[in-house]
Amino acid sequence: MAFDIDKLPADKPGEWLKGTGPESDIVVSTRIRLARNVKGYPFLHSMTEKQQEEVNSLLEKAFKAIDRNRSAANPIKGKLAFCELKDAGSLDRKFLAERHLISQEHAAGKNSRSVAFSSDERFSIMVNEEDHIRLQHILSGLRLAEAYEAVDKVDDEIEKVVEYSYHPTYGYLTACPTNVGTGLRASVMLHLPSLAVSKHIEKVFHSAKKMNLAVRGLYGENTQAHGDFYQISNHVTLGESEASCIRKLSEIVPLIVKFERDTRKMLIDENKMKFEDRIYRSLGMLRSARIVTSEEAMSHLSNLRVGVFTGLLGGIDIKTINQLFVISQPAHLQRLSGGELCEEDRDSIRAQFLREKLESN
Amino acid sequence: MSNLCQVCNKRFSTVHVTEIRGDEKFELHVCDYCAQKEGIITAAPAPTTAPPIAKKPDKGGSTPKKAKILSGKEPPSIENLLEGISGEHPYAELPCPKCGMTFEQFNKRGRLGCAHDYDHFQIQLEPILHRIHQHIEHVGKVPKRIEPNIAIDRELRGLRKDLDEAIKGERFEEAAQLRDKIKGLEQDRDKTKLPADAGSEEKA
Numbered sequence: 001m002a003f004d005i006d007k008l009p010a011d012k013p014g015e016w017l018k019g020t021g022p023e024s025d026i027v028v029s030t031r032i033r034l035a036r037n038v039k040g041y042p043f044l045h046s047m048t049e050k051q052q053e054e055v056n057s058l059l060e061k062a063f064k065a066i067d068r069n070r071s072a073a074n075p076i077k078g079k080l081a082f083c084e085l086k087d088a089g090s091l092d093r094k095f096l097a098e099r100h101l102i103s104q105e106h107a108a109g110k111n112s113r114s115v116a117f118s119s120d121e122r123f124s125i126m127v128n129e130e131d132h133i134r135l136q137h138i139l140s141g142l143r144l145a146e147a148y149e150a151v152d153k154v155d156d157e158i159e160k161v162v163e164y165s166y167h168p169t170y171g172y173l174t175a176c177p178t179n180v181g182t183g184l185r186a187s188v189m190l191h192l193p194s195l196a197v198s199k200h201i202e203k204v205f206h207s208a209k210k211m212n213l214a215v216r217g218l219y220g221e222n223t224q225a226h227g228d229f230y231q232i233s234n235h236v237t238l239g240e241s242e243a244s245c246i247r248k249l250s251e252i253v254p255l256i257v258k259f260e261r262d263t264r265k266m267l268i269d270e271n272k273m274k275f276e277d278r279i280y281r282s283l284g285m286l287r288s289a290r291i292v293t294s295e296e297a298m299s300h301l302s303n304l305r306v307g308v309f310t311g312l313l314g315g316i317d318i319k320t321i322n323q324l325f326v327i328s329q330p331a332h333l334q335r336l337s338g339g340e341l342c343e344e345d346r347d348s349i350r351a352q353f354l355r356e357k358l359e360s361n
Numbered sequence: 362m363s364n365l366c367q368v369c370n371k372r373f374s375t376v377h378v379t380e381i382r383g384d385e386k387f388e389l390h391v392c393d394y395c396a397q398k399e400g401i402i403t404a405a406p407a408p409t410t411a412p413p414i415a416k417k418p419d420k421g422g423s424t425p426k427k428a429k430i431l432s433g434k435e436p437p438s439i440e441n442l443l444e445g446i447s448g449e450h451p452y453a454e455l456p457c458p459k460c461g462m463t464f465e466q467f468n469k470r471g472r473l474g475c476a477h478d479y480d481h482f483q484i485q486l487e488p489i490l491h492r493i494h495q496h497i498e499h500v501g502k503v504p505k506r507i508e509p510n511i512a513i514d515r516e517l518r519g520l521r522k523d524l525d526e527a528i529k530g531e532r533f534e535e536a537a538q539l540r541d542k543i544k545g546l547e548q549d550r551d552k553t554k555l556p557a558d559a560g561s562e563e564k565a
Contacts, residue, residue, distance in 0.1 A: 037476070039476070041475075042459075042460045042474055042475040043472060043473055043474060043475055043476075044472075045470065045472050045474075046460045046461075046462060046474035046475060130472070152502070155502075156505060159504055159505055159506065160505075163506065164504050165476045166503075166504050166507060167476065167479055167480075167499075168507075168511070169497075169498055169499065170479050170490075170497075170498075170499055171499025171501065171502075172499075172502075172504075173476045173479060175472045175473055176471060176472050176473070177473070177486060177489055177490055177493060178493055180479070180490070180499075181494065181499045181501065182499070182501045182502060184501075212495075235493075236493075236494045236495065236496075237494065238490055238493070238494035238496050238497065238498070238499055239494050239495065239496020239497070239498060239499070239500060240494070240496070240500070240501070241500050241501035241502075242501050242502055243501075
């Protein structure tokens with residue numbers, strides 16, 4: 001099973017940080033997630049070990065059937081890999097979480113669970129995370145409608161082989177009432193360094209709350225906004241249709257993007273020297289330091305990203321910076337170095353990678 | 362089951378409010394009219410006439426407890442919402458017949474046990490759903506397996522309404538046509554009816 005994880009390139013970003021797609025300087029990626037449960041089984045935490053294995057097995061067969069019998073409507077490109085997480089080592093599981101293919105909870109879980117993901121890393125389906133099925137589609141840039149359309153089709157494909165738990169009044173039933181109804185979590189990952197440094201990010205949080213939108217960090221719920229990456233998502237799933245949710249986010253996100261762009265301009269106009277200094281200090285640090293923690297790396301790389309997109313930092317490609325974001329993460333780093341490392345070693349190897357890639361020409 | 366408004370003790374309660382102050386939990390169950398009057402809810406326009414008094418007699422009136430709305434506009438966590446819903450409710454102790462979960466267990470875990478819980482704990486869940494989503498009814502995607510029947514049901518509702526109006530308007534020929542159409546659709550629906558209906562059957 002680890003064979004499929006091994007095929008994922010540890011030195012290249014997955015779809016979430018590919019850097020293509022509309023507005024991808026600020027809208028890093030779009031993610032649509034659907035929560036579903038299989039009819040006839042209790043929800044996850046009330047299932048016996050045997051029932052969890054049954055659902056796991058049932059869904060593995062279902063996904064393999066979908067993989068084999070590709071209908072024209074199926075938007076999944078590339079092969080679908082299936083991975084039993086009980087069989088995967090701790091490092092592999094963290095690696096999958098860093099690539100946004102599974103959640104941190106799924107990586108850390110102990111129950112019978114798995115994930116199916118497409119080789120282009122755009123689709124992933126978690127089995128037995130909080131619900132039986134968590135179907136996810138990621139696209140680079142701002143592409144909400146496109147992403148929803150695709151995940152909707154995959155949902156239909158799964159439904160051909162699995163009967164969903166559904167209630168005429170409450171919709172798709174989920175273990176937690178916060179997801180019942182559409183089971184939809186639509187989110188965009190935004191890079192908002194100028195809003196963060198100017199503290200205007202508070203206004204974004206405030207407006208988001210008013211509109212029933214949640215703001216989260218880099219790896220989702222209860223995580224920090226490392227590297228100034230923020231995820232904005234809906235949190236209402238009952239009484240609001242999928243189309244309405246997508247439309248609302250599609251209207252709000254461009255306003256936040258504009259706010260970030262305007263704030264960058266404003267900060268540059270106010271004090272260009274200070275703005276540049278922040279960027280070049282980060283560059284200097286990453287080119288020289290011998291020890292760099294992953295938080296430090298994210299923070300400095302975030303400044304370099306801004307530098308590239310505002311044109312103030314020349315000679316460095318955004319692809320290099322995105323790659324560094326990815327390989328600076330602990331599990332990726334260890335993969336590339338050939339095995340598990342203690343924190344101290346990780347920090348010095350990270351520093352080494354950064355120096356090598358950012359070497360002045 | 363009598364869930365009378367704790368303010369007037371006459372109408373059925375439809376607005377449920379919980380507050381936590383330090384270690385104390387307060388609950389308030391009021392009818393729409395009193396909720397508006399006491400300023401507990403302001404979203405809907407104030408009723409011009411009071412809704413009808415419930416016919417059931419007051420069973421030794423309870424002292425109305427006043428409580429403020431939980432402040433804060435954070436997307437509520439399930440833990441916040443569950444705090445304060447006490448075991449006074451008559452169904453609170455009864456476990457779900459399918460998975461055995463009690464509402465108190467759900468209280469602690471924040472996760473339901475099975476699909477049937479949504480029916481078994483309907484009364485306790487609806488205020489929670491309302492608090493999270495501001496709605497208690499799904500609008501949106503329907504699984505393809507169930508879709509044909511739902512679409513037919515919607516059409517039938519519309520046609521029956523039209524039939525009523527045709528009869529009232531003494532348009533009997535139209536009414537006869539509508540009646541035939543309704544019969545035809547009902548037959549179609551019964552043909553395509555699924556052997557198991559949504560959301561209620563579970564393996565133990």
